[in-house]
Every structure is written in C-alpha cells, then in structure tokens.
Amino acid sequence: MLRNMNTDQAFKNHNAFWIDDFKCISAKNAFELCQKSGVILDIRMPYLTLFKKFDVKNLLYIPFNKLKVEFKNIPTHVPVIIADSTGVKSREAIKLLMQQEYTNTAILGGGFVEWERDGLPVILDIKNRLSGSCMCQLKPKK
DSSP states (O other): OOOOHHHHHHHHHTTOEEETTEEEEOHHHHHHHHHHTOEEEEOSOHHHHHHEEEOOSSEEEOOGGGHHHHGGGSOSSSOEEEEOSSSHHHHHHHHHHHHTTOOSEEEETTHHHHHHHTTOOEEEOGGGOEEOSSGGGOEEOO
16 A cells, blocks of 8 residues: 555644654544544444443444454545554554555554543443443443
C-alpha cells in the first residue's frame, strides 16, 4: 500500500506526535479529526465496550485478539486512530497494521482513559457496569 499523503496531512493538521516509532494523537485532537474524516478503531475487549463507548460517528470495533484476522475490515482511505483502554495494547496493534502496510494510523495517546478524562463524548450503558479497583482489573459486575 502506498503512503496516503492526505491522511498523513490529516494527522499532521491535528498535531500528531511521535513516541518511539509510533504516530500518536491526543484525545482532543482525535475527537476533532473524527468530526471530519477520522475513524476510531476500538480494540478493547467486548465487555469493556459494552459499558463505555466512544461517542463518535465513525467507530469500528475489532478486539485486539481478532485483529490479525479482521484487519481487512479497516478502511485505508481515512485516518484510523487505534484506541484501547490506556494506550498499551495499541502499540502492538499498530505494529501489526504496519506489517500489513497500513500507514494512515495513529495511536490514541492515553486511550479511553484519557478520552474520558478530557470530557469527550462517551456512551454509558449502566446495565453493563464493571467492577474492579483499577482499569487492569475491570470485569463485568455480577
């Protein structure tokens, strides 16, 4: 796949930055990009996405454990922002996508936690509330 300059420019126009070899974007800038042409690729596990979701028009759910098989469902003509809970798994996901020649991707810095902390739109389903003392221990409430 050829490098898509339009999507690279879209990330540049929204203050993307580099950490190590990975393009990143802040939650606020990701939200602005999603208002135009960006897509959030949420790679969190389904029980997490049932409770709290990104409230953006262009959203794609592919859990990290299915990404190797379902990556072909990811659009190539728009900027794709990879999001997990805190930004840790996104590094593995972007490596996988780079191996498949996806170049129009960036990591959501801080993941869903930063998105929510910045007060950006979230859809909350109280029926699927989670319990746990920290993000890494959240499980469906019984």
